[in-house]
Amino acid sequence: MYKLKVVTGTDLAAGTCSNVSIVLVGVHGESDVHQLPHQWSNFISGAVKEFNITVNKDLGELMLVRLSMERYLNFQMDPWYCNYVTVTCPKGQRYQFPLYQWIFKSVEIPEGKGVVITKNTHPVLQQQRKLELEMNRETHNGLEVKLNGYALNTDSWHILEDIHLVASLRRSQYSDIVSKIWKEDSFFGSQYLNGLNPTLIKKCVEVPGNFPVTDQMVAPSLGACTNLQKEIQNGHIFLADYAILQGVPANTINEKPQYMATPMCLLWKNPQDQLVPIAIQLSQTPGKDVPIFLPSDSEFDWILAKIWVRSADFQVHEAGTHLLNTHLLAEVFSIATTRQLPMGHPLYKLIIPHFRYTLEINSFARTSLIGPGGVFDQASVTGRGGIPVILKKAMDEVTYISLCLPDDIKGRGMEHIPNYLYRDDGMKIWAAMESFVSNIINYYYTSDEMVKEDPELQAWVAEIFKEGFLQNKCSEVPYSLGTRASLIKYLTMVIFRCSAQHAAVNSGQFDFYSWMPNGPTTMKSPPPSTKGDNTMETILKALPDVNSTAAGISTVRILSTEPMDRRRLGEYPNERFTEKTPQLFIKKFQQQLSEISKCIQERNETMRLPYPYLDPSQIENSVSI
Numbered sequence: 001m002y003k004l005k006v007v008t009g010t011d012l013a014a015g016t017c018s019n020v021s022i023v024l025v026g027v028h029g030e031s032d033v034h035q036l037p038h039q040w041s042n043f044i045s046g047a048v049k050e051f052n053i054t055v056n057k058d059l060g061e062l063m064l065v066r067l068s069m070e071r072y073l074n075f076q077m078d079p080w081y082c083n084y085v086t087v088t089c090p091k092g093q094r095y096q097f098p099l100y101q102w103i104f105k106s107v108e109i110p111e112g113k114g115v116v117i118t119k120n121t122h123p124v125l126q127q128q129r130k131l132e133l134e135m136n137r138e139t140h141n142g143l144e145v146k147l148n149g150y151a152l153n154t155d156s157w158h159i160l161e162d163i164h165l166v167a168s169l170r171r172s173q174y175s176d177i178v179s180k181i182w183k184e185d186s187f188f189g190s191q192y193l194n195g196l197n198p199t200l201i202k203k204c205v206e207v208p209g210n211f212p213v214t215d216q217m218v219a220p221s222l223g224a225c226t227n228l229q230k231e232i233q234n235g236h237i238f239l240a241d242y243a244i245l246q247g248v249p250a251n252t253i254n255e256k257p258q259y260m261a262t263p264m265c266l267l268w269k270n271p272q273d274q275l276v277p278i279a280i281q282l283s284q285t286p287g288k289d290v291p292i293f294l295p296s297d298s299e300f301d302w303i304l305a306k307i308w309v310r311s312a313d314f315q316v317h318e319a320g321t322h323l324l325n326t327h328l329l330a331e332v333f334s335i336a337t338t339r340q341l342p343m344g345h346p347l348y349k350l351i352i353p354h355f356r357y358t359l360e361i362n363s364f365a366r367t368s369l370i371g372p373g374g375v376f377d378q379a380s381v382t383g384r385g386g387i388p389v390i391l392k393k394a395m396d397e398v399t400y401i402s403l404c405l406p407d408d409i410k411g412r413g414m415e416h417i418p419n420y421l422y423r424d425d426g427m428k429i430w431a432a433m434e435s436f437v438s439n440i441i442n443y444y445y446t447s448d449e450m451v452k453e454d455p456e457l458q459a460w461v462a463e464i465f466k467e468g469f470l471q472n473k474c475s476e477v478p479y480s481l482g483t484r485a486s487l488i489k490y491l492t493m494v495i496f497r498c499s500a501q502h503a504a505v506n507s508g509q510f511d512f513y514s515w516m517p518n519g520p521t522t523m524k525s526p527p528p529s530t531k532g533d534n535t536m537e538t539i540l541k542a543l544p545d546v547n548s549t550a551a552g553i554s555t556v557r558i559l560s561t562e563p564m565d566r567r568r569l570g571e572y573p574n575e576r577f578t579e580k581t582p583q584l585f586i587k588k589f590q591q592q593l594s595e596i597s598k599c600i601q602e603r604n605e606t607m608r609l610p611y612p613y614l615d616p617s618q619i620e621n622s623v624s625i
């Protein structure tokens with residue numbers, strides 16, 4: 001007699017009224033098909049049911065269970081979300097079969113301990129993994145909110161303060177602060193470190209030839225004791241360059257042409273350890289119609305120049321940093337995982353929780369945000385024509401270095417600048433993740449050879465390289481992995497990107513962008529070609545129309561909303577690892593994360609504008625919004 005426990009998921013629609021049958025498969029053979037009693041409560045949402053089945057032979061060690069569904073009477077087949085099955089053998093040994101997936105017709109669930117496939121793997125398991133992946137490959141083949149009154153208003157804003165009317169439909173503590181300090185140079189600079197786009201800024205070792213900033217220009221900012229050359233040598237000069245926006249077509253909104261600049265902004269770490277802008281040029285090509293704006297210019301000249309930079313930053317942030325470098329990469333990782341790693345593989349168990357809802361949110365983004373008629377078409381200068389162009393250019397710039405936080409920080413020369421909280425908090429999380437991943441990998445892979453010879457793992461890495469990076473060798477993204485160390489780094493990168501990196505560039509969107517002048521989605525006058533004649537009126541005329549602003553703000557509001565059933569970083573409520581040791585590793589990881597969280601929360605209490613986005617207790621496990 002075998003004792004079964006069958007657990008249905010708790011989602012409202014998880015249950016099924018179909019007939020369910022089971023076959024137990026062991027090393028000595030398999031049982032007959034046993035139909036489980038069809039009682040209405042056996043497979044309803046949240047059901048935990050026990051059954052006994054009689055098998056007249058010794059099946060030996062159990063390897064998998066096969067669940068099948070059939071129509072009950074004339075009812076339609078309805079899918080069933082099964083969490084797991086446990087089986088207790090006549091001699092008392094207990095096996096767990098975790099699934100946590102929808103079943104549409106039938107499924108084979110391997111026993112829960114993670115298995116890296118080798119020549120010695122039982123043929124039944126090899127066959128199960130092959131069939132599972134073949135089916136997955138077939139299914140994964142290749143890859144509003146209306147604000148009444150504002151949504152239909154195609155006018156310019158008349159008074160800057162009116163923008164509060166839209167933003168105030170939902171305020172956040174931080175968005176209020178941003179609307180008060182947005183004009184401050186130190187706030188403008190701090191956003192390169194702790195804002196939504198913290199991966200663009202680089203240490204400047206030489207001012208680019210097409211940005212002819214002179215000592216005389218920056219002398220009022222730097223003061224008498226130093227000069228540009230000295231400050232470059234001290235490592236105190238930084239550059240934000242938006243060259244990537246060159247050649248991106250501009251949208252037409254409300255039948256008016258829109259404009260995009262390709263700014264270059266020089267920043268200085270001053271003796272108070274603030275990062276402040278000291279020169280802004282709004283084009284990549286210098287000339288007499290391309291003034292270099294300075295903090296010593298008139299108030300409106302300088303504000304307008306900074307607004308233009310913020311608008312360029314919005315485009316690069318949303319299309320490159322956010323969409324491409326988190327959402328779309330996570331999609332590539334997710335699809336390759338489903339196609340190449342069977343559910344019994346330890347890597348599958350490790351990373352699948354980090355893809356929860358990613359395909360769903362991306363398909364929403366394709367239709368409602370970046371697709372024809374979507375929010376970008378309605379409200380952003382990039383629109384549906386510009387987004388693919390930025391994506392293509394941003395893709396060319398993605399490298400393995402840029403994807404791995406510690407290397408990226410070093411690559412941009414940003415190791416030493418103070419108050420770079422994206423770096424400081426991110427590195428702590430990276431280290432905790434790396435140690436968790438390394439525990440798991442060293443448990444399942446006892447040698448580098450095992451990594452090299454794991455065909456499923458290698459196929460997974462190769463598919464990501466082929467489909468995600470289009471076999472671009474210059475990116476230095478690995479196409480195979482030969483050691484445990486390289487596997488640990490790769491997996492840390494995948495998990496970090498899908499969780500912490502996305503949180504850093506996603507969660508603050510409402511905080512930073514709901515005060516529209518801090519991140520205009522578009523500009524509707526050309527960049528200023530002269531200095532001295534800009535006024536508040538010029539600025540209001542250049543900012544997005546009322547309805548574009550409303551569309552932008554309502555979108556960032558949605559995108560900053562936490563999902564109802566959020567999973568925090570390191571939370572794995574579905575017990576995919578059934579063995580004790582990996583479960584202990586998970587606990588340890590969670591403890592480390594909660595220590596990091598405590599430190600960050602204590603620090604944030606002392607800050608005027610806190611940086612909560614990389615507090616592990618605020619980070620989602622996956623790209624889900």
Ligand code: FE2
Pocket residue numbers: 322327502506559623625
């Ligand atoms: Fe997002």
